[in-house]
Amino acid sequence: MLKLDVSKAVKEIKKKKAKTVVLQIPEGLKSRALDLVELLEKKTKAKVVLVMDPLWGACDLAEEEMKMFSGDLLIHLGHSKFCDSKIKVLYLPLEYKVKEVSLEKLERILKNEKIKKVGLICAVQFFNSMKAIEKGLKKKKFTVLIEKGGSKSTVPGQVLGCDQSAVRKLEKKVDGFLYIGDGIFHSLGAAVNSDKKVLSFNPLNGEIKDYKKEKDLYVRKRYGAIARAKNAKSFGILLSRKKGQFQKELAMEAKKNIEKKGLKAFLFSMDQIKAEYLLGINVDCFVNTACPRIVEDNLNDKPVLNAKELEEALN
Numbered sequence: 001m002l003k004l005d006v007s008k009a010v011k012e013i014k015k016k017k018a019k020t021v022v023l024q025i026p027e028g029l030k031s032r033a034l035d036l037v038e039l040l041e042k043k044t045k046a047k048v049v050l051v052m053d054p055l056w057g058a059c060d061l062a063e064e065e066m067k068m069f070s071g072d073l074l075i076h077l078g079h080s081k082f083c084d085s086k087i088k089v090l091y092l093p094l095e096y097k098v099k100e101v102s103l104e105k106l107e108r109i110l111k112n113e114k115i116k117k118v119g120l121i122c123a124v125q126f127f128n129s130m131k132a133i134e135k136g137l138k139k140k141k142f143t144v145l146i147e148k149g150g151s152k153s154t155v156p157g158q159v160l161g162c163d164q165s166a167v168r169k170l171e172k173k174v175d176g177f178l179y180i181g182d183g184i185f186h187s188l189g190a191a192v193n194s195d196k197k198v199l200s201f202n203p204l205n206g207e208i209k210d211y212k213k214e215k216d217l218y219v220r221k222r223y224g225a226i227a228r229a230k231n232a233k234s235f236g237i238l239l240s241r242k243k244g245q246f247q248k249e250l251a252m253e254a255k256k257n258i259e260k261k262g263l264k265a266f267l268f269s270m271d272q273i274k275a276e277y278l279l280g281i282n283v284d285c286f287v288n289t290a291c292p293r294i295v296e297d298n299l300n301d302k303p304v305l306n307a308k309e310l311e312e313a314l315n
């Protein structure tokens, strides 16, 4: 169950004397959105504009809506701060309320895998669960290490699909990693960024999973995409206009490098990158400069590379 504490939002709206509030809410919470809007409007004098576009990450700030509605405050629910912005943003990361975690199973599996020094990583919504597990494992005589990631992470141990530095910083110091959270995206990202064993523990259902098979498949697919791209004569470089995903320099650099090889390169700008927007666009390969998740999408059966993979394909 996600803990939703609106008192901070009410306090901030009152403090800023906000008349118009723009509210961004993750997909999984949309069923509770109207109750939340009613509550905020009742407890403050503000009018709330609810953004209905899908919200996948903290990289996506509704700056356009803030401008168009002359918003006084943007409330961004579900994620922690990711990038600087000129508008006033209140980030309200959510925390899962988790029943006490039984450590016996975790202890057994870590011992089986010969992991004595364990690096803990988490999704921000599971930070408190991770801290509880840290305490428990230390009591059981494990060496537990947690490292703060890059500028995109707000709490120690936090990993994002686009920031796995908490893993890379510990790579040489641990026998393996334990990811605390749900879903596959973050743990697979950690596994791809490490040569050590990465186990994933979901405190919501107690499941422990090793993503090795998924990692091997992912790596094979990436090599396949690079191999296909080696024959490409024309490239479409994908740029997202989302605040935290927009990477103009990276896109320009990619265009320059492609053209240096005597190949064609086009710049494509979108808010959300979707296959249907690219229908009828006749290029052999796409280069993604936005959210790393996009390379896994099937964009009209064309290979999709990230910037590093492009270098490999061109050389």
Ligand code: SF4
Residues within 6 Å of the ligand: 056, 057, 058, 059, 060, 082, 160, 161, 162, 163, 244, 245, 290, 291, 292, 293
């Ligand atoms: S760019 Fe992708 S991985 Fe990074 S925060 Fe945004 S949605 Fe998440």
